[in-house]
Amino acid sequence: MHQALRPPPQAPIDEAVAAHVERALTDYLASRHADMAEAAPSFGSAVASLSGFVLGGGKRIRPTFAWWGWRGSGGSGDGPDARAVLRGVSALELIQACALVHDDLMDASAMRRGKPTVHVEFAARHREQGWLGEPDRFGAAAAILLGDLALAWADDMFATSGLDAGRLAAALPPWQAMRAEMLAGQYLDVLTQAKGDETEATALSVARMKTAAYTVERPLHLGAALAGAPAPTVAALREFGADIGLAFQLRDDLLGMYGDTAETGKPAGDDLREGKRTLLMSIGMAADPVKAELLRSALGDDDLTEQTLSDVRQVLVEVGAVAEVERRIDALTEAALAALLRADLAAPADRVLADLAVAAGRRTR
Structure with a gap:
């Protein structure tokens, strides 16, 4: 092994x-x-x-956010409880x-x-x-x-994991919701491809369900629930997580189009070959009716050439789609940081989560 x-x-x-x-x-x-x-x-x-x-x-993002949700909500950083929580969130x-x-x-x-x-x-x-x-x-x-x-x-x-019955019961709602939302997001993704839905609203819905909810929002919710956090803290953490999770996915969309395969581990343009109508593509197709035809023809093309991929990349820059996605990542990060302040978390979780929020939008892999 x-x-x-x-x-x-x-x-x-x-x-x-x-x-x-x-x-x-x-x-x-x-x-x-x-x-x-x-x-x-x-x-x-x-x-x-x-x-x-x-x-x-893997970057172990989900357990990391869950851990800091626990710590920020008053959970200890050491001892039997902490080790049981660590094992639990590792799952x-x-x-x-x-x-x-x-x-x-x-x-x-x-x-x-x-x-x-x-x-x-x-x-x-x-x-x-x-x-x-x-x-x-x-x-x-x-x-x-x-x-x-x-x-x-x-x-x-x-x-x-060693969590007591009370903590397991408290964690059950976010755990169950996370599993269901992950599967729902997967279905919405394939449904969107099948229907050819190009709307921004649908692209955002898929991104929120498929990635944001189970990557950041629910792990934070899980950690807070394990610590017995009050409802206002949970609500603020979930708001923070939803925005950062979406920013994470939007960065992923850009990396899928422009990233270095050596860093991402996946061939550039895979989202195009798979026919994924990401927010990046939705904005691009709505921006210019003429150039949108090139973008549509590349979606789902198993034989996508390097030249076509290069042309698509250029069009997305020319019509302002890349700049708009970058703007939204920045806006989501700013909104998330404001929600984090409202959560009023214990140190050092407040600082660590702020750093993770910024890193999620700037990552290169």
Whole structure:
């Protein structure tokens, strides 16, 4: 299995949240892999691939926001409660793994984090072994099942984290809402592509449901609920999270069009090939009826050439779509920071979350 970076033994969680999350995931997945390898050896190698996917990259954004939601709402940074919360919020990465594995399959993406996606990996395994049937169908089946397993294990890891019954009960509403909203956002994404809906309102709705809610808003809500935060604090944190989550997705849209593949781990232009009507594309198509035809013709083009991608990039700059998305990222960040002040969080969470908000809009991968 992947050997995750472990934090120094005495490093406080506050100083190395992502590394502590990595260790919690490594330990949990090692235990589950051992159980599955013993019960069903043939499935053990598949589980090892899922573990490698979960531990093979990622910024651990969701657990980080959940942790600071806990700390800012009065939760301790050390002790048994803190360690149970850390294990509990680490389970968010398994929900993320489910979303990514299934999303890559639905979008027919070939790469994730610079490596073959799960369905591509298992289709290749089928071909190499000369098994019966269609390799691509086998790869799809494996991705569906492993994504489902990740979601099931997220529930298991959270439930067995060591949180007491009262905290588990308090966390249940945001946990359930987060799972449902993530799946609803995935459906809205594919529905929008199928209907060819180009409106800004729909693009924003997909971005809020698919990314903003379960990336920032609900993790913060989860952390606050675990700490027993009062309703005004929860409301302000959710407002902050919704705006930062949307800014995060809008930056992702720009990186999907203009980012460096070496940094993002995905080929530039993948959103175009997949036919995604992002806010960037919606603004571009509404800005110039003539140039919109080039943008529409590129959407969903599996054989997208470098020249066409370059032309699309140029058009989006010329019609002001890129500048408008950048403006909205700045406005969302400003509104989020105002909401954060209203949350009146304890230090150092107030400062850390402000820094995370700014970083979410400026990231390069």
